[in-house]
Amino acid sequence: MPDPSAGQEAARPRSVALVGPYGCGKSTLFDALLAAAGGPARRLGDGRGRGAKADFQLGHCSFMGDRWAILDCPGSVEFAHEACSALAAVDLAVVVCEPAPEKALAVAPLLRFLHQEGVPHLLFINKIDTMTGRVRDTLAALQAWSPQPLVLRQMPIREGETIIGYVDLASGRAYRYRKGEPSELTDLPAPMVEREKEALFALLEALADHDDALLEKILEDVTPSSDEIYRQLHKDLAEGTVVPALLGAGERDNGVRRLWKALRHDTPDPLQTAERRGIVPEGEALAQICKTVHAGHAGKLSYARIWRGTIKDGATLNGHRIGGIYRFTNGEPAKVTEATTGDIVAFGRLEGELTGATLSMSQTAEVLPWPEPPPPVYALTIATEDRKDDVKLSGALQKLAEEDPCLHVVHDIETGETVLRGQGEMHLNSAIERLAKSSGLKVSSARPRIPFKETIRLAVHQHARLKRQTGGHGQFADVKLDIAPRARGEGFVFRDRIVGGAVPKQYIPAVGEAADAATKKGPFGHPVVDIEVTLVDGTFHAVDSSDMAFKSATRMAMQEGLAKADPVLLEPVDHVTISVPNEFTPSAQRLLTGRRGRILGYAERPSWPGWDDVEAQVPEAELHDLIIELRSLTMGLGTYRHEFHHLAEVHGNMANRLVAT
Ligand SMILES: Nc1nc2c(ncn2[C@@H]2O[C@H](COP(=O)(O)OP(=O)(O)OP(=O)(O)O)[C@@H](O)[C@H]2O)c(=O)[nH]1
Numbered sequence: 001m002p003d004p005s006a007g008q009e010a011a012r013p014r015s016v017a018l019v020g021p022y023g024c025g026k027s028t029l030f031d032a033l034l035a036a037a038g039g040p041a042r043r044l045g046d047g048r049g050r051g052a053k054a055d056f057q058l059g060h061c062s063f064m065g066d067r068w069a070i071l072d073c074p075g076s077v078e079f080a081h082e083a084c085s086a087l088a089a090v091d092l093a094v095v096v097c098e099p100a101p102e103k104a105l106a107v108a109p110l111l112r113f114l115h116q117e118g119v120p121h122l123l124f125i126n127k128i129d130t131m132t133g134r135v136r137d138t139l140a141a142l143q144a145w146s147p148q149p150l151v152l153r154q155m156p157i158r159e160g161e162t163i164i165g166y167v168d169l170a171s172g173r174a175y176r177y178r179k180g181e182p183s184e185l186t187d188l189p190a191p192m193v194e195r196e197k198e199a200l201f202a203l204l205e206a207l208a209d210h211d212d213a214l215l216e217k218i219l220e221d222v223t224p225s226s227d228e229i230y231r232q233l234h235k236d237l238a239e240g241t242v243v244p245a246l247l248g249a250g251e252r253d254n255g256v257r258r259l260w261k262a263l264r265h266d267t268p269d270p271l272q273t274a275e276r277r278g279i280v281p282e283g284e285a286l287a288q289i290c291k292t293v294h295a296g297h298a299g300k301l302s303y304a305r306i307w308r309g310t311i312k313d314g315a316t317l318n319g320h321r322i323g324g325i326y327r328f329t330n331g332e333p334a335k336v337t338e339a340t341t342g343d344i345v346a347f348g349r350l351e352g353e354l355t356g357a358t359l360s361m362s363q364t365a366e367v368l369p370w371p372e373p374p375p376p377v378y379a380l381t382i383a384t385e386d387r388k389d390d391v392k393l394s395g396a397l398q399k400l401a402e403e404d405p406c407l408h409v410v411h412d413i414e415t416g417e418t419v420l421r422g423q424g425e426m427h428l429n430s431a432i433e434r435l436a437k438s439s440g441l442k443v444s445s446a447r448p449r450i451p452f453k454e455t456i457r458l459a460v461h462q463h464a465r466l467k468r469q470t471g472g473h474g475q476f477a478d479v480k481l482d483i484a485p486r487a488r489g490e491g492f493v494f495r496d497r498i499v500g501g502a503v504p505k506q507y508i509p510a511v512g513e514a515a516d517a518a519t520k521k522g523p524f525g526h527p528v529v530d531i532e533v534t535l536v537d538g539t540f541h542a543v544d545s546s547d548m549a550f551k552s553a554t555r556m557a558m559q560e561g562l563a564k565a566d567p568v569l570l571e572p573v574d575h576v577t578i579s580v581p582n583e584f585t586p587s588a589q590r591l592l593t594g595r596r597g598r599i600l601g602y603a604e605r606p607s608w609p610g611w612d613d614v615e616a617q618v619p620e621a622e623l624h625d626l627i628i629e630l631r632s633l634t635m636g637l638g639t640y641r642h643e644f645h646h647l648a649e650v651h652g653n654m655a656n657r658l659v660a661t
């Protein structure tokens with residue numbers, strides 16, 4: 001594999017995703033990286049980084065002659081799939097984290113994910129200006145969660161409590177941070193010389209685990225050259241055998257150039273990434289869509305990673321002619337004529353192609369896998385203020401769902417509501433906001449209604465007679481019904497037990513239809529399920545009877561009969577599985593029982609060491625904001641899934657309360 005840092009020819013464009021928990025400073029670092037690469041001066045304090053963005057931002061730049069695409073991912077767990085999409089497209093991930101150990105732990109699931117997916121990554125311990133404890137403690141806390149060894153590449157230099165610079169362990173050089181400027185070379189303070197030796201030894205030990213020559217040197221007490229150390233770091237990072245850790249403060253430009261140099265040196269070549277993804281190097285041009293946006297007047301843009309070959313503007317991919325290829329320099333889309341292996345660019349007007357689609361000219365090339373969106377855990381209804389806008393709303397929702405594979409739009413036939421399902425409050429609210437903004441529609445949202453049902457507990461016999469004389473000929477029908485409960489899940493059935501033509505055959509279907517129609521709204525206002533209605537007797541009139549008359553009589557009989565048959569409210573109960581690190585298992589159980597859940601048990605989560613799956617049956621009415629509480633109890637780590645299990649009777653106060661909400 002070519003070493004891009006050593007090659008004579010211009011290196012292929014490479015890409016990096018900034019990932020990490022909510023608010024750890026990714027967007028600030030993104031700005032700092034672009035600024036350090038000659039981008040626009042930083043818009044410090046203009047709020048660029050603040051406020052959670054729902055999707056990743058793409059920026060292009062060149063650093064020391066190499067071309068780069070940087071992807072700034074949203075941090076909230078609610079947008080985790082967006083980060084997954086970015087990670088599926090890039091050569092390297094920079095995991096940004098907070099300096100305090102308890103806050104830094106929020107990256108734990110990410111480290112596990114990157115390890116599982118085999119994505120090469122390095123750790124950037126950010127906001128080092130606020131660090132009070134020891135960097136090593138933070139690293140040790142994270143190490144407990146990382147399947148790969150984390151190795152510190154820098155050692156902080158302190159003056160009192162404040163970190164004022166660092167030693168680059170591989171080169172042995174000491175630097176002093178300067179706010180908003182590159183760090184300057186300085187002398188290592190004498191009292192730190194011993195500590196630097198220890199830190200270097202720790203780094204070498206970690207690296208020697210994967211290299212015998214290095215191990216030999218350490219055993220012989222020979223310090224390897226900087227070049228040797230850099231080479232080993234490069235190799236170990238690409239192979240995923242170690243995760244190097246760097247320090248800095250994006251907001252002050254501290255450690256940003258050091259990070260750039262590490263990226264330049266260590267980010268795998270795009271061909272290596274393609275190999276990791278199982279893409280053979282020979283063959284026709286191949287790309288994959290990693291994001292879809294409807295950019296107003298610019299139309300649809302499909303962001304894509306080029307895995308192989310060169311794609312020129314105007315080429316036909318999957319049967320669609322590309323209408324423009326864009327890169328994003330200085331925050332603005334700029335048209336380019338072509339894109340090549342390693343590029344991440346936006347293609348214009350690839351109608352009909354969705355995020356995840358593999359693109360090629362012949363369409364006979366291999367189809368690349370794409371991460372599945374996680375199942376929805378939170379729902380809100382959406383409605384227009386003016387019914388006239390409903391068509392416009394459904395068009396806008398379709399576009400939104402095309403941009404965001406985690407967003408499900410469902411028209412609930414039972415409740416008549418349009419329901420958005422997704423990853424949480426922030427996710428859905430930001431989707432609704434975006435929709436309102438792009439479509440100009442006035443919309444409102446609310447908690448979805450629970451699809452309650454009802455049934456009866458007593459069998460009753462009900463007689464009803466319709467007799468009306470209005471002007472000409474009248475209306476007459478008389479029915480006797482047996483209305484009886486059935487077992488849960490057996491549904492509705494109508495039977496005819498008429499003998500001797502008491503009700504003529506021709507009217508019987510009308511009775512059946514009316515009985516069925518009457519189950520749509522029972523005494524509590526919800527659909528009635530699991531009952532049996534039998535027509536046992538009746539009378540008719542030769543002139544005045546009709547289908548209509550028999551329907552009316554049946555409706556009357558049903559209404560009266562159901563009310564007398566000891567009706568009861570039924571609520572949907574779901575089978576719920578909560579997944580949490582096992583230290584949170586007791587909290588998860590308490591959370592479920594506090595929500596009228598019946599715990600079924602818990603067990604180790606398959607192939608997730610240290611995690612448990614807690615199983616329970618929980619009423620759907622208690623699930624609306626379960627995810628919010630679960631995340632707040634588990635540092636955002638807990639997830640859950642659910643599916644309808646059965647309908648359960650609700651009595652007394654609970655029934656009143658549920659019906660009232
Ligand atoms: N002290 C300090 N604060 C920082 C640093 N970098 C960012 N911040 C602050 O951290 C907050 C969050 O920064 P962002 O860059 O928006 O964080 P983010 O990771 O992009 O956040 P999300 O995209 O919402 O996940 C802001 O108030 C920044 O001013 C830093 O190096 N030092």
Ligand SMILES: [Mg+2]
Pocket residue numbers: 026027028049052053072073074075
């Ligand atoms: Mg951000």
